[in-house]
Amino acid sequence: MRTVLLASLRTHTRRYGAALLAVLVGVVLVLVTASLSSAVRDGLTSGLAEPYDGADAVLGHPSPDDAARLLAAAPEQGADAWLLGWTLQQLSHDGRVVSTDSDIGPVADEPAGRWQELTSGRFPDRPGEAVLDNNAAKAAHLAVGDRLRIGTGSSALDVTVVGLVDSPSTYVVASVYVLWTDLARWQDHLYVSSLAWAGPEPGYDGARDAIRAVVPGAEPDTVDAFVQEVQKDVNRGVDVIAIVALLFAAVALLVAVLVINNTFTILFAQRSRDFALLRCVGATRRQVVRSVRLESLALGLLAAVLGTAGGLAAGQGLVALIHGQWPEARLGDAEVGTVWLVVAATLAVGVPVVAAWLPTRRVVRVSPLAALRPDDSTQVGTATGRTRVAAGVLLLLAGTAAFAVALAAAVPPALVAGGVATFVGVLLLGPVLVPALVRGLARLGRRLMGPAGRLAAGNAVRNPRRTAATTASLLIGVTLTTAVLTGLASSRSALADEMDDQHPVDIAITSARALPADTVDRARAVDGVAAALPVTGTTAEVAALGDVAVLGVPPAGADSVLHGKVRTPGPRAIVLPWDLIGDGLEVGDRVAVTVGERTVRLRVRAGDGWGEAALVAPGTLARLDPSPRLHAVWVRADEDADPEDLAGSMEAIGSPLGAGIENGLADRAYVDLQLDVLSGGVVGLLGISVVIALVGIANTLGLSVLERGREHALLRALGLTRRQVRRMLAAEAVLLATVATALGTVLGVVFAWLGVRSLVEPVVTGASLVLPWTQLGAVVVLAALAGLAASVLPARRAARTAPAAGLALE
């Protein structure tokens, strides 16, 4: 049998090309995931302990107020304390907005706490000075000596860059570091990751007691314990991401199993005469099976070698590329452990062997004589067909029941179980369902397709099981893609409503002093501004807060600039931004609001999204100030306006007037970007499975072309032109791809609907299914085009068939 095995490997190797490709993609994906997660882990955890060098204790996540008190108390106790954390603020340079959410962190007053590594210039030694992170400086083209403005409005801070630094640890890195005295103005917006404490006497106990003296009940850790805890957190986070990525690899490998299974099934069917002949001349069943399984093993070993080499190279290449192109991503080194290599190699070997298992068993069942007769036995109605249909129907019913449970009780596991059961049910019913759909679609497109198309429709359904298996691989990818796209579109629209509430104004220019009347026109003239609305108000003294702009809302024509609505206070209320509430003032308090001689007592409400101003009803404003003046301009941006450019232009108008800029557009854009990245990533990863599935379609078609050589010759003899042959195969591929995509789209939308109904709706009120028609349409069109592309090579080969060639009897 050795000779047979080697000879058939030689003969059939090329036909395994697609199978090899399918498993390679999956294995490479696994190793790239391993490389990237290792690099991310390394980047996040290396140098983790360095910022705490010399500290005796670390307090994790103190409140900003506690942190401030500890920083203030340290010098009195002869201790050093430094804080690790940041606040996100707009950063501008020369009136140009560098970033709408730059991370601003502290640099310690005393050298002991300065963990940043100075690379040029010096550390700040007075307020109004800052050091920049090297990567951030490079990305924004900033240098020592530049003047920067951090934040906007009354809390804006102007600083001079005096030095550039590197961070030993990505965990606590910020773009800009300023002294605590400067940073403290954003105390309410500060995220404090930790506070390090170094007492006059080394030792944990003393440091802990000193901290507890200021913050009773605080639970500081030793540096080692704290670092270990962070490390664990980081690892957990990376693990979660890696597991998600591996899920996609699993989907890709599952699709590969289907593609390879189909390849073997077809190849073995084509070779059944060879097998029967072998049996006739005395090979035992065992011998035939072993020889065939060894073929799949050989394929697997080849995949293991190529896959691990390719996967490692791709992983390292990708990490190197990211290092070079995006240094600010701060990836570490990629080191793929032996475990990963073993897993990848095992998958590479295992997938083909598993995929070949069933087709091989079918080979054995064929009797020596039966295999010599023409085989046309895959009709529904055979015993296996009936079992299959019954199982499929049962699974569909079970899935529906699980869905009903999920809907009634919002149980996620029931939803997943229902999804899996229904999907497997549909796959099992494939040999009945898919050909029926192909026939239906072919009937619809009858006029369009001509005789070649009609032949294609016949070809597409002649072997229902093969048709079903071919479409199944594509079905998986498309179903998941559409479910995700629809789910995200629904979440996006739910979020959009929320964003409308949180950021009713795209950009607000607000000032406590009255603005010149031409501000509105100047804002309106800016590129990317769709509308600018004057909002009148007055400067009022609000209790202890001092002078505050008080605006009358809603201003006339508010609908033309607002998303949703701003809060409209009643006649006896005043809405204050959350920032202003806090120090001795609470929601529900009654405060005195005074303009000149007039004083009104109003109840405090809170809200956000229009900048640093209080809102009152127009009637209330009239009582405070009979001739209100311009205090704010609310701007609605064009759909495609760049938030940072726009903020820069507004800053240029507002800054000289002492006005603050509220940039809701940037927050909106940020949320949009996150959703775009999420859907892009998911679709990209699922796209890999779709590509594998299309390779499978091309493969099935290619193998079918070999099988139908004589048919094509006959058709050519009877008058089918080369072009018609090509068109016939293209139509077959497009029919298969379109049916798989259409079915997948329906399933995906149904799954998404169930997901939204049972998971999102109970949490987000008003969430409902939103169909991203363009995206769904694009998926169908792309799949059809890809089907077309998949047919190119097989069609070329088929068209080459000489009309006489196939007709001679073998």
Added chain:
Amino acid sequence: MTSPLAASTRGLTKSYGRGDTLVPALRGIDLDLPAGRFTAIMGPSGSGKSTLMHCLAGLDQPTSGSVTVAGQALEDLDDDALTHFRRDHVGFVFQAFNLLPMLTAEQNIWLPAELAGRSTTGLRDRFDQVVTSLGIADRLTHRPAELSGGQQQRVAIARALLGEPAIVFADEPTGNLDSAASAEVLSLLRQSVRELGQTVVMVTHETEAAQYADDVVVLADGRIVERREVAA
């Protein structure tokens, strides 16, 4: 007897392979095939019968020489033109694998007309006539797998005759049939010549089959070695 020619060849040669493996399958054939007659091409296996038929039918390109069918010189046609020519002027019956397995008998018969984009309404009467005379009217909805070998060949003949081609080629049409079915198929071919005036060229190595023909051409080693009329 001077009937018009359905097809003719002059100096036709065909070789396969090249260099050491060159196989001359036809070594200079001059042949006239009169219209309205049933010609049998005979000869031992490997003598070049199928090759001659393929060249005559425009299924294969000759190495040299000319082939004229229905007044058209085939060497002037490119692949597409040849395809169109075949579907308009030539009918085929092969030894095996004559029918597309996924189409019914009726669909198989209509196939060439459909490929040519010809309207089926005009051919309805002809279809009924052919199908009735071949005795397969009650088998039209069956697929090839559900038909006997003889029935399959009759469907193939019906398909060849439907378009009223200038010439019908049959390559060993009885090669896979038992003697009763063979006799039937041969009678039907002959009947189509007698009753419909069809020109039929049949390749066979069976002497009995040749008895149904009007003329016999005998090939050996790529040359015509004999040409005779069959006594009625």
